[in-house]
Amino acid sequence: MSRTVMIVDDSLFMRKIMRGILAEKGYVVTAEAASALETMRNLHSSHPDIIFLDIILPDSNGLDLLESVITACPDTKVVVCSSLGEGQVVQKALDLGACAYIQKPFTPEKVAEVLESIGG
């Protein structure tokens, strides 16, 4: 069972919420990143089983980052985090190899549902 998670979001607020939900579900957040640069820097040292990846970041569009992450760690499951009205980008992300997507606002139920769907 996949238990280690990395959270990528430029908002500290969103990371804290996600961390709180995941902790309740018994997951270990091994890394957080606020940018594409940080994500790539922390990816190998933290060995996450799952990455929650926000699609909009200050230094990259999420799709480019997604490709880099999947290339670097093909076994890591990437869940794309999106907002209302981002259907097109989400579809592209899924085409590129994201396992699932989760739409903001995050709720414990939604997170549980997504984790279950990817066999986490």
Place this chain on the structure above:
Amino acid sequence: MDMSPYRDLFISEARNHLSAFNELIVHLEETPDDPAAVNELFRHAHSMKGMASTMGYDQVVGISHVMESQLSRIRSGEFRMGPAFADLLLESSDTLGRLVSKIEAGIDSDEDTTGLVERLTAYDPNAAVTPVSPSTPPDRRADSRTDASAATSHEFRQADTFKSIRIKTETLDHLVNITGELITNRYRLAEAVRIADASECREPLHQLTALLRSLRDEVFKARMLPFSFIAERFPRLVRDLARKQEKDVSLLLEGKEIELDRGILEEIADPIIHILRNAVDHGLESPEERVLAGKSAFSTITITVNRDKDHVEIIIADDGRGMDPERLTQKAIEKRLITAEQAGRMSAQEAYQLICAPGFSTAATVTDISGRGVGMDAVRTAISSLSGVLTIQSKKGEGSRFIMRLPITVSIINALIVRCGTIEVAFPLSVVKRSLELRPAEIFEESGQRMVMSEDSATPLRSLQQALQLPEPAIGADALLPAVVCDVAGTAVAFSVDRILGQQEIFVRPLRSPLSFLRGVGGATVTGDGRVLFVVDVSTLSA
């Protein structure tokens, strides 16, 4: 899910987004073809929406969602940012600000935001803005990755997120107080060591001095904030004022990364805003007037911040009509602030200072922007109370410059200690221009005022004893008279004292009632041997 633990974080993060909104919107209005800035603005709207939806703040979600959608149209090159859309975005940002404040205060919002959301949604660029010309290349998101400034701001965010913690400002104030008391105590200890001639204490005392200096520096560093902390709202303010006055004004900020003590920053924000208001309202001409005068229709106000050792200089310069010294003195005579004779003796530099006199205003009409001439008086007082100096320069037809010279910290300062009658007082070194030793023959009279020459210009000489209402000692006919030349609101004034004792670092404590009513005294400190020493406030001393 209980969201209350996340509320404070939401509020502080939302505030960051709001201040970025204002800065970016104003920037994009001036520079619409900056894809990196459009992206960044979009991202802030996106983050705001994501956070608010998580917290369940529907009104915030509604506004930021439409902002985001419209910005995505700009991003794809559908239309460009123009004044009308900037107005709408700024209005949205203001509304979001009010909503966030209500959330912070725990009040349910009674504001109806549907009208705003509708107007934002229905915004038709073709009705208000020039459409994008076919030659304008559509923005590509990937472009922003190569943008150097985006990378720097991102680096800052990173450090901000992981390498800093939040500390209550009272904790920092407390640390400054303790450090100040430690410095005072070190002086007392040094005095005791000297009297006891305890040579074995000298080395540890020396170490203690060095450590205290590092502690002081670190504590101050912790209280320092970049000038941008207050300056972020200035471009927006100038833009709104200029729109109201139908003037085209751009505000340039230079040196906004220079750091000042938080306490000083808080005190100077209002004075700067006042000077900016004055500049837009009175200082800058209308575009028509400017063109007639052979100038560009676009006006510029520049705020430059320079660091000079332990001082910071903030220069607010406009390229407006400048001030006419004759008109100023004429007005001051009419208002009975000065006599015609005094006016005749005034230099242009002195005449500019008249605008800081209480009750002085040359504006023909009182607008809702600058109000009456009470402001510059308050500006000068605020600067003086920080042991700072305000200098005004102007050139008719070319513009005016307001220069604030401020210490970077207020509570621990370098001071010149002097003996004055039976007491010792301290002059903040920031207001001292130089010290003099005068022979009685060097003192001359001009219209009943004692004067001395300082740096080739006649400078009024006043007795500090008299100014502080202390008994005047008899001076021997041949004795040298020490004097301290101070910068009093841009004018040099020499104060005669009994003896100049030397320079010392002092921890200034504010005075409480009834001592706070004393004229000419701005604070107090405790000396090494435990005596109380008053700190002179030259701005009220010479009044």
